[in-house]
Amino acid sequence: MALALDSPVSALSGVGPARARELAAKGVASVEDLLYYLPFRYEDRTRFVSIGDLQPGEVACVRGEVKVAQLVRLRGRPGGLFHLVIADSTGLLYAKWFHSPYLQRVFRHGQSVVLYGKVEADAHRPGQLQMIQPQHEVLSGTREDSTEAGRIVPIYEAAGGVSSRVLRRLVYEALARLEPRLPDPLPEALRCEHNLPERRAALAETHFPPKDVDLDRLAAFRTPAQERLIYEEFFFLQLGLALRRRNARRLPGYGFEITDAVRESIKKILPFHPTEAQKHVLKEIAGDLQKPTPMNRLLQGDVGSGKTIVAFEAAVIAMESGAQVALMAPTEILATQHYLQALHRFARTPYRIGLLVSELPAREKKQTRADLAGGDLDLVVGTHALLEKDVAFHRLGLVIVDEQHRFGVLQRLELIRKGREGVNPHVLVMTATPIPRTLALALYSDLEMSVLDELPPGRTPIETRWVREPAAAGVWEFIRKQVAADRQAYIVYPVIDESKQELKAATKEFERLSREVFQKLRVGLLHGRLKGKEKEAVMREFAAGKIQVLVATSVVEVGVDVPNATVMVIEHAERFGLSQLHQLRGRIGRGRHASTCVLMTPNEVGEEARERLETLVATQDGFKIAELDLKLRGPGEFVGTRQHGYVGLRIANLLRDAEWLERAKHDAFEHVAAQPPGFEATVEYLRQLWRRRYRLADVA
Ligand code: ADP
Numbered sequence: 199m200a201l202a203l204d205s206p207v208s209a210l211s212g213v214g215p216a217r218a219r220e221l222a223a224k225g226v227a228s229v230e231d232l233l234y235y236l237p238f239r240y241e242d243r244t245r246f247v248s249i250g251d252l253q254p255g256e257v258a259c260v261r262g263e264v265k266v267a268q269l270v271r272l273r274g275r276p277g278g279l280f281h282l283v284i285a286d287s288t289g290l291l292y293a294k295w296f297h298s299p300y301l302q303r304v305f306r307h308g309q310s311v312v313l314y315g316k317v318e319a320d321a322h323r324p325g326q327l328q329m330i331q332p333q334h335e336v337l338s339g340t341r342e343d344s345t346e347a348g349r350i351v352p353i354y355e356a357a358g359g360v361s362s363r364v365l366r367r368l369v370y371e372a373l374a375r376l377e378p379r380l381p382d383p384l385p386e387a388l389r390c391e392h393n394l395p396e397r398r399a400a401l402a403e404t405h406f407p408p409k410d411v412d413l414d415r416l417a418a419f420r421t422p423a424q425e426r427l428i429y430e431e432f433f434f435l436q437l438g439l440a441l442r443r444r445n446a447r448r449l450p451g452y453g454f455e456i457t458d459a460v461r462e463s464i465k466k467i468l469p470f471h472p473t474e475a476q477k478h479v480l481k482e483i484a485g486d487l488q489k490p491t492p493m494n495r496l497l498q499g500d501v502g503s504g505k506t507i508v509a510f511e512a513a514v515i516a517m518e519s520g521a522q523v524a525l526m527a528p529t530e531i532l533a534t535q536h537y538l539q540a541l542h543r544f545a546r547t548p549y550r551i552g553l554l555v556s557e558l559p560a561r562e563k564k565q566t567r568a569d570l571a572g573g574d575l576d577l578v579v580g581t582h583a584l585l586e587k588d589v590a591f592h593r594l595g596l597v598i599v600d601e602q603h604r605f606g607v608l609q610r611l612e613l614i615r616k617g618r619e620g621v622n623p624h625v626l627v628m629t630a631t632p633i634p635r636t637l638a639l640a641l642y643s644d645l646e647m648s649v650l651d652e653l654p655p656g657r658t659p660i661e662t663r664w665v666r667e668p669a670a671a672g673v674w675e676f677i678r679k680q681v682a683a684d685r686q687a688y689i690v691y692p693v694i695d696e697s698k699q700e701l702k703a704a705t706k707e708f709e710r711l712s713r714e715v716f717q718k719l720r721v722g723l724l725h726g727r728l729k730g731k732e733k734e735a736v737m738r739e740f741a742a743g744k745i746q747v748l749v750a751t752s753v754v755e756v757g758v759d760v761p762n763a764t765v766m767v768i769e770h771a772e773r774f775g776l777s778q779l780h781q782l783r784g785r786i787g788r789g790r791h792a793s794t795c796v797l798m799t800p801n802e803v804g805e806e807a808r809e810r811l812e813t814l815v816a817t818q819d820g821f822k823i824a825e826l827d828l829k830l831r832g833p834g835e836f837v838g839t840r841q842h843g844y845v846g847l848r849i850a851n852l853l854r855d856a857e858w859l860e861r862a863k864h865d866a867f868e869h870v871a872a873q874p875p876g877f878e879a880t881v882e883y884l885r886q887l888w889r890r891r892y893r894l895a896d897v898a
């Protein structure tokens with residue numbers, strides 16, 4: 199029976215409820231999902247090598263007849279050892295599998311079979327060649343439709359218990375049974391312009407490339423079939439962003455005025471001369487805020503480049519015009535700090551400032567919400583708590599999202615919805631993880647971009663050292679000396695999920711350090727599970743210099759700003775990601791004094807950890823670090839939260855396919871501007887795709 203794209207995978211043979219569940223967990227529910235579950239590499243099994251020509255060390259595909267098939271029981275190996283011997287006219291080849299007793303039922307004497315794997319010399323039997331755990335397939339007659347051999351074989355990421363081998367068979371069947379007429383969602387004109395094949399052919403050839411395919415291009419994902427799917431994926435991502443941008447601009451916004459009073463107020467809050475970069479960026483923002491269409495701007499700047507004050511300046515412009523401002527931060531600690539800084543900076547202005555984080559007492563939250571709705575607050579600083587349903591504003595004119603990369607792509611949009619009926623607030627999102635250009639293009643192409651590419655004057659570069667734990671005593675001595683010179687230090691302990699177990703380790707370390715190492719110093723502890731007021735108290739004391747050594751979890755990673763702190767010790771630095779380490783290090787080097795970052799690890803660390811640590815020692819350039827992080831971890835983790843607006847790419851790769859990304863972006867934005875015939879159908883396809891793939895309620 200013919201399959202439709204929306205047929206469930208359970209319509210394929212061999213897919214029962216268990217497999218269907220495993221596939222669904224990978225986002226594969228329909229035949230269409232399965233067809234877009236694409237191979238990440240290929241193996242050339244087109245040529246069979248004669249057994250007599252096999253060389254130890256090579257990976258080869260061999261065809262022969264089964265001579266021996268036997269399960270040998272071994273003591274201590276419950277699954278036993280399965281032996282296979284096959285022969286062609288030129289010799290014998292041995293194969294072995296562990297823990298695979300089921301193979302007894304697969305192989306029989308006299309069958310024609312194919313093995314694919316690495317050829318090895320048998321150490322115990324000179325001259326004898328073998329394959330350990332090779333890929334295998336039993337040929338029935340002259341089967342043309344083998345998915346395992348005699349062709350270029352696609353390799354898939356296993357979907358839970360569904361192996362690459364099973365996926366091959368499922369995809370093969372899906373392609374064979376697919377209804378003959380398959381609509382192509384990509385606009386015909388664009389497909390022709392880029393000389394790309396039509397969807398059905400592209401899918402078929404990407405899964406099962408023809409024998410005469412150019413192998414180099416295939417490996418580089420540069421065959422026309424692959425490029426078509428790469429372009430398609432980027433196109434529909436960009437089309438969604440283009441629509442979002444169009445919709446955001448449709449509603450009128452507030453055009454604020456920049457008067458002398460505004461300039462005066464800005465002067466009042468500035469404690470220093472802004473850098474040229476800060477001036478330039480403020481000018482861009484001010485230009486946007488004066489227009490009656492809502493601003494949508496991303497402010498990028500490495501850690502310590504001085505984004506906060508720019509945000510405060512923008513807030514002044516809005517507040518002077520009588521609008522309210524919401525500043526959202528990803529952690530309670532950062533929100534609290536921004537709140538304290540705002541109180542301080544705005545002390546000589548009449549603006550009323552509030553804090554809204556979940557951990558405040560219910561009574562206080564209620565009061566703040568009432569003040570916001572009644573227009574009795576001008577600036578509210580908060581966390582996700584700002585997004586809750588019962589938060590309403592009187593006249594929300596500007597939304598600022600700090601450390602945007604910690605939020606899902608969608609969350610900034612939720613705040614926008616809190617604007618007054620019919621009027622959209624301006625939006626400024628800030629990020630300290632310098633996003634590699636390609637990624638910024640992919641994820642934020644609905645935003646204008648500003649860059650702070652200059653650090654405030656007087657900074658001395660941070661010295662970064664990698665120290666093994668046995669040498670910790672020297673590090674503690676160094677901290678004592680720094681504290682004696684009136685500086686302060688962070689000691690960060692890896693606690694990733696703030697679970698009881700992990701917190702215990704951090705707390706223990708805190709107790710040990712304060713009792714045995716820094717008896718004479720004032721040591722504080724900061725972690726995510728402290729009550730709101732406790733956190734605030736610890737931060738106040740550290741900022742005021744009362745706490746000299748702060749033992750903390752990675753809650754201090756983002757945004758925390760205490761310029762007098764000059765030492766950052768990161769324990770078990772091998773457990774942190776590259777960007778995270780860079781962010782942590784960004785807590786120091788913020789003032790006039792020279793700063794030192796110590797990466798502490800056990801004597802032995804893994805290969806990847808070594809690469810991360812060495813990179814960090816070698817460079818302080820956030821952009822370089824972010825590029826490398828993208829290479830090491832892939833873009834998925836960059837985007838973070840899977841639930842909200844998670845953008846996972848199926849075949850396209852932001853680094854490898856940057857050119858296609860640019861083309862797709864250009865085409866998608868043009869497409870939305872021109873709205874050629876068929877536009878509505880394309881948008882409808884996009885809606886369904888985003889709903890299915892990214893679980894978004896709607897595109898814009
Ligand atoms: P980030 O961009 O990481 O958010 P912050 O806004 O926290 O950086 O600024 C880092 C530090 O630099 C803060 O202590 C801030 O007061 C200081 N700073 C910012 N701009 C300037 C400037 N133009 N001159 C001197 N110090 C500045």
Ligand code: MG
Pocket residue numbers: 505506600630757
């Ligand atoms: Mg900041």
